[in-house]
Amino acid sequence: MLNINNLHVELEDEDKAILKGLSLTVPAGEVHAIMGPNGSGKSTMSYVLSGKGGYEVTGGTATLDGVNLLDMEPDERAAAGLFLAFQYPVEIPGVGNMTFLRTAVNCQRKARGEEELSAADFLKIIREKAKSLKIDAEMLKRPVNVGFSGGEKKRNEILQMAMLEPKMCILDETDSGLDVDAMKLVSDGVNALRDGKRSFLVITHYQRLLDHIKPDVVHIMADGRIVKSGGPDLALEVEHNGYADILAEVAA
Amino acid sequence: MKLAQAKTDAAEARVNRSDLPTGGKWANEARLAALTRLHGAGLPGRRDEYWRFTRPDDLNRADAPAADLLKTGESPVFGDLDRLKLVFVDGVLDRDQSDAMAMQHVEIETLADAAAADIHWARDIYGVLETAGQAPVERPLAALNTALAENGLVIRVTGKAPRPINLQYLRRDQCADAVVHHVIKVESGAELTLLENGPGAARLSKVAEVDIADGGIFHHVRTQGRDHQRRAHTHIFARLGKESEFKSFTLTVNGALTRNEYVITLHGDDARAHVAGACTGDGATGAFHQDDTVFIAHDAVNCESRQVYKKVLRNGATGVFQGKILVQPGAQKTDGYQISQGLLLDDDSQFLAKPELEIYADDVACSHGSTVGAIDEGAMFYLMSRGVPKSRAQELLVLAFLAEALEEIDSETIRDDIRDRLAAWVERHSG
Ligand SMILES: Nc1ncnc2c1ncn2[C@@H]1O[C@H](COP(=O)(O)OP(=O)(O)OP(=O)(O)O)[C@@H](O)[C@H]1O
């Protein structure tokens, strides 16, 4: 599904390398987790994959189902099936959450040559999905993320994901800021989307989320590349011992 | 001295071009007095501080520059509302296209009829509020209007008007130079909504003097047409009594030159004045220069005023905002708010703002803010990452930017209508 090969990325404005030979493969239907110290480049990777400006790819490739992601506009990547749940969802005053979502869904459908959803159908579907994430009608009417609590913003990200039904979902610290119950809601939301074909890349600092969303593979990222990959046990090891041992082992 | 002479000469030339209205009784005196004011001030010049951001040349010229007539095939704004419709063509009332000038609690006459009466209440307002509005800054083009206007309406509201009055300003002649002057008196406890739409003329000079007695309510929404080359200079002079309310919203899209001036005096305690505007201009479809110049004077206790202006500018379009809140001595508990914002969609466009506060009382809460900026890249990326193409994302963000100004319109029906028209404009001028 997702194939990243020896990716090198620098900041456009400064001469600063952030991703330094990142390689990662997420096969269809699998859930992979990425853990790693603050500043190791996890969010940068997710931004570069989704096409945010300000970064320069100086080497390597990234493909989704064999299609080169790096040449596409962000909206084309989304229509191709990529989704990023932001670590820091953006507030957009003046744009209603509902208008935003309906526009997004229909723009993607149009880009894929599918028929647009009618207002009535859209409403029916979103009500259902919002309910399971405990997002009330009032929140749907409000401007995108404006005045939402941290946890509400994260739930809103998952609602968008559920509505857009992407092939490849990247979740950047979706668990941070969630209370215990919300974590369960969000995880249930993610698990409901697991259908054996859809893939997930879950960025997190905590083993807790991975109790709910069981990963097939756990990667450790440090200084802009994957330094170690393993099974779910790797997350437990990080939880208990931190990164020092792993980083020392890699350096040796 | 030479400069002053040149300005007076220009005024002379402008006045000589037109015939002074005839047939007026009391009005003739007011017109002659206005001429004297005009001669004293001369026409505005480029060096005048008040005209620093807007060149008055096309308003001063003896002849109106031609403007192509735009056929849109669109339904007129306010067309679906239950309203009393009065149509002006090139600034002249067209009775055939208009409804009968009668409505419960409202007296409507033409300016010419009112002017021909021996005695008329309008005498206490016509040219009077305009004169009061000549300080602290001279507004010679308003005096010119008072001197020359033959057309306009004289409206007296004595109770709650059952329907809005809708003045439609249509165009027929490419070069029409229209001078329109309305007088509106809202009696104590009375209520009127005035809706205006359409470009009016190749060059439109419009003055409205609005006198609101204690507890009166005057709501006003206007759209200034879509003709690209038309020019318009409007003044609204309003005097507010105790516990009265004045609200005015203006939508300006297109137009080579627009200058909308307000002079509002809060005379009675607990009065409220809100003015707002949304404006979109695209230099690619013709020159665009739009100027909102607002002066609000607080001269009573516990009054509230609000100014909310938003302008979206692209391809060399220019937006101007000059807004002043004056708090007179003794106008305690004043609540004054002012915000003006420009959204520039490229580097060629500009937003020029001059927000001012002048306060002579100590127990007041006044705030003003002015910003100019581009589309927020973070919001843009967020929308695009959800599959919304760049042009559509920009449309959404432009409309979001304008939303705060539209919120100032009380009527949801009218607000939605105006929002739809703005959305259509934004879509036409997208990409
Ligand atoms: N636009 C930018 N300008 C300057 N530095 C940046 C920028 N974007 C990323 N960086 C730097 O790149 C490094 C990687 O940042 P990134 O946000 O990808 O880390 P992360 O692994 O997601 O960290 P965290 O776990 O704290 O979320 C950091 O040192 C960060 O300061």
Ligand SMILES: [Mg+2]
């Ligand atoms: Mg991060």
